[in-house]
Amino acid sequence: MADPIPAATPPRSATDFFSDPLDSHPLWFKPSLFLSANFDSESYISELRTFVPFDTLRSELDAHLASLNHELIDLINRDYADFVNLSTKLVDVDASVVRMRAPLVELREKIEQYRGSVDRSLVALRNGLNQRSEAASARETLELLLDTFKVVSKVEKLIKELPSMPADWSNGDADLAEKNSTSNGISTQHVENGTNLRETQSMLLERIASEMNRLKFYMAHAQNLPFIENMEKRIQSASLILDAILGHCFTDGLEHQDANAIYNCLRAYAAIDNTRSAEEIFRTTIVAPLIQKIIPHETSAVVAGSYTDELENDYQQIKQSIDKDCKFLLEISSTENSGLHVFDFLANSILKEVLLAIQKGKPGAFSPGRPTEFLKNYKSSLDFLALLEGYCPSRSAVAKFRSEAVYVEFMKQWNIGVYFSLRFQEIAGALDSALNATSLVPVQNVLSAQGISLELTLKQSVTLLESLRSCWREDVLVLSCSDKFLRLSLQLLSRYSNWLSSGLAARKVVGNTVSSPGCEWAISAVPEDFIFIIHDINFLAKEICGDYLERVLKLLSSCSADVLDSIKQSILQGGKSLKDLVPLLINTIIEALVEKSIEDLRQLKGITATYRMTNKPLPVRHSPYVSVVLRPLKALLDGERATIYLTRETKNELLDGAATEITGRYYELAADLVSVARKTESSLQRIRQGAQRRAGASSDVSDHNVSDTDKICMQLFLDIQEYGRNLSALGVDAANIPAYRSLWQCVAPPDRQSTINL
Structure with missing residues (x-):
């Protein structure tokens, strides 16, 4: 058996404490990326070279290669016996590879043939589907054009069945009755009078309007087609004729209060999405003459009558007229499940005409220059709007009424900001004028504007209480500005408190510096005068924290509990600020008395x-x-x-x-x-x-x-x-x-x- 492969000396030792560990790499070098399936060496190197020098990258790769070789040698030496025996087991490997390769090559060729056949079939199928889609689209377009042509022809035919002049049918002539007994299958016996004729015409107009609605749908889906462009003149002509005849029919129905004819005409207007025309016809036909009688805005009418900008009586008459002459249409348009909720006659007919009449006939009604008249007209207008909202069948209808442009424009006419500014100057100016007096002004038998005894002794205190009550009087307060009036009330209390505290402070330094403007009263006051102030402060604090607070909370009772609590605390704090001045006033009296006593003590x-x-x-x-x-x-x-x-x-x-x-x-x-x-x-x-x-001499002579x-x-x-x-x-x-x-x-x-x- 061969000897194991000697291990190459690694460039670094894993236990070398004075160099990096064997597997230590920079953060940018990640060996795990080499094992990914989609690893590409060229892209990997190009990405790293944007921020790593080439020499550094090559050194790191060499080091990694050396570590891999060292690891491979360690693995071989660890299982060296198995590694050597592996070569003895691999006998005639090449022959086995050749035998396995032949069927695999044959299988690959067959698969490629099948793939080609499938691709050709798929292309043919897609071409067929595209042709079918194009054919279906062409067929749909053709059917659309045919339907459009049929609808146009049908509309023209139905229009021809209508009388050419509205005056012919508005009075229910017999000749017109014969004219309308043609293709509609309507017998002459059903149109014996004008009411039946109006109802018949309105029903026919509703039918034409529904066809016109279909026609608009077809045109929206067949734009830019030559056929449609050629028919535009016919369509526009039919639309104009329909609008004119429908307008005359609706006007005639309004004048005779024919509920059936009006209902059919409104459905026709809703079908062609032309609600504005119906609202405008109602305004000019019914509403305008009524409002013109109540609020004339022609020059001759205004001069002849007694000119006044008060609106309360006018609104009362308008309310009666609405109930008498407009209620029938409002009830028809609010019929449940009728589809007539798209109309808003309250805003776009009644309120619009009222606004126009006031602007032309009584423009001074919107002027806040006369606050009392302005507020009276404003509250009357809010009552009038509340009456109109009473005709709304649901909350959503009320919300829709308030969102109309006419409603918003009507509310913009009432410049509440300017009104509050004028009231602010009036109320705060009265108190400021009273506090700027050079001396305290005692009063007796003081009565408020409401004839109630105030039990106060000084004009400055009386003016404060009157100013505070003025902020919440019915003829002054605007609930939408209640936050501003609350702030004004607190400012009045603060102004009075500062007037007192500044005067008392100036009194202490009168001998050293010139007194501040507005503090002369304190310097010239005698101790008995401060008794009046103490009494008034106690009375004011009791009134503010008692009846005055209850009145404010009652007026703002619609606010949430948290808001009411904040209002209560702010007013109580204002009353407390007055009570806190009592000790200062007592000390001032004591100082004055001490000064007088010192003169005798000297x-x-x-x-x-x-x-x-x-x-x-x-x-x-x-x-x-x-x-x-x-x-x-x-x-x-x-x-x-x-x-x-x-x-x-x-x-x-x-x-x-x-x-x-x-x-x-x-x-x-x-x-x-x-x-x-x-x-x-x-x-x-x-x-x-x-x-x-x-x-x-003796020292105890005088003992x-x-x-x-x-x-x-x-x-x-x-x-x-x-x-x-x-x-x-x-x-x-x-x-x-x-x-x-x-x-x-x-x-x-x-x-x-x-x-x-x-």
Whole structure:
């Protein structure tokens, strides 16, 4: 047995940690593609050479070939015994191959012969099928042409059976009756009067229309054929004659309200897809004369009558006319399963004529320049459209009516955007004008436009409430713009709130900077004026969050629950923004009262001059200024405005706040006065003691004398006792005020500091 084939040294080792593994290849080199059935070496190389250099590709292929050879040698060495025995088993292989090749070659020749025969048969079959298809198409075209010719001839024949002049048959003459008793098989006894004649003619016209419909179908499938082109004149002539006669028949049926004749004519119009002609005939024959009487748009008629742009009375008359003279046709066209749903007499006949009459006879009705009249006409028009929609037999008919071009054009005439702009200027301008006043304007016995007492005290507040209610008045609100009116309402509340907050802010800086425009009212206002504002704010907030909110939600009840909840929250937030201003107003009143009280409290500085370097004894009664410190607060609380317009809670809040602030300022002034007095006393005492030591006098000469500081503190103690009694008279316990307790401990004698006793 031969020795195994020595393995060639591979270029790389699979276990070489300092080089790539044996089976490592670039991402672009995929050996698996070589095993695919449709692998093509040339295309493979051409694709790779677009982005891989040729040398790199050749190196990679050489390396792959070396690895394959190495793998092959490994396989042979692994099964070397079987590989060697393989050659001993392959005996006379060539002879076996020759024996097997002969029948295979013969089989291939037979198959090629059969394939050729099948291909020839298939070509012959396809040619036959093409010829048959062409023949069938030619036959179909020929039949179509023959049917077209027959239909044209039939239509012309049926048209000849109709009277040539509509005036001949419109009155039911006897001669015309004889003329119509020919090939139709209609006996003279069936056309004794005009009604039977109209019905007969309408039935014949419906038949002709159905044939014309067939003719249109044939023409649509036989376009560009010479035969059809030669017959176009005959077809057009028949179509024109049919339209004219059908129009006269339909007009006559409308004038006599012949339901059968109208029904047949409408079916004829529907068959030839000419609904516009029927709608136009109805408009000019029936609707136009009625509307012309109600809304004349001729110059002479307009001048002769009383000219007004109001439409409500006109719509009432139009409604009566529709019910009397148009309802019969609307009922016929809405007959169930009649196929007449393609007509829209409501839009293209009635509404079109009404729109034309208003545009020519009353163009001012569409003008939003007069908002009240405009809104009245707009709502009347919506009621009129609702009446027309009531004649629609189904929801789909209503949707079709609203999608008509005439309906869209009619709605475009009402410029709701301009109307809202004018109302916005009117409502917002009234409030802005009131808020721009340089001072608060009190009012009494205020009545709203509806005669309801508003219980408000200021013109600015009255104007706000009137403006808010105007947004939702029946003669102002347009439901399609309800979102805009809601936004306007919230803007009005915001404008009023900003007016108040800006004024209060300007009041605090009036001494340092020039006041902003529109804030003069706050600077010139006295504390009693802010009582009016507090009352008005409480009333407005209650009204907005109560009856006003309920009215808005009732008007918008058709909205979804989520929308209504959003509306409710936005209005409640507007009311809350007003309530949030009450503490600021109370603080403003307190600041004004404190400023007045400080002017009197500054008199306590005179106590130092009274007892400094004097021989006055200890004081036994309070100072005169104490009695007037709380006088502004008491005058405010006992005044008429506070009694009438402030609630008990507000008065208590105002009283407690003012008492606390005044007491705090009182403590600051008194503590500063006592501190200065004690420092001065200490300095004088040291100077006096130094002088006595230099003179050799005893240092305790004045130990038994009462100092000036003690006298000052005693005077302040008597003053704060009286001040505390004045607070108690107002209903405030002075002991509950931290600043008062501090003041007491600052000036009270040592034996009385632990207990406050007035």
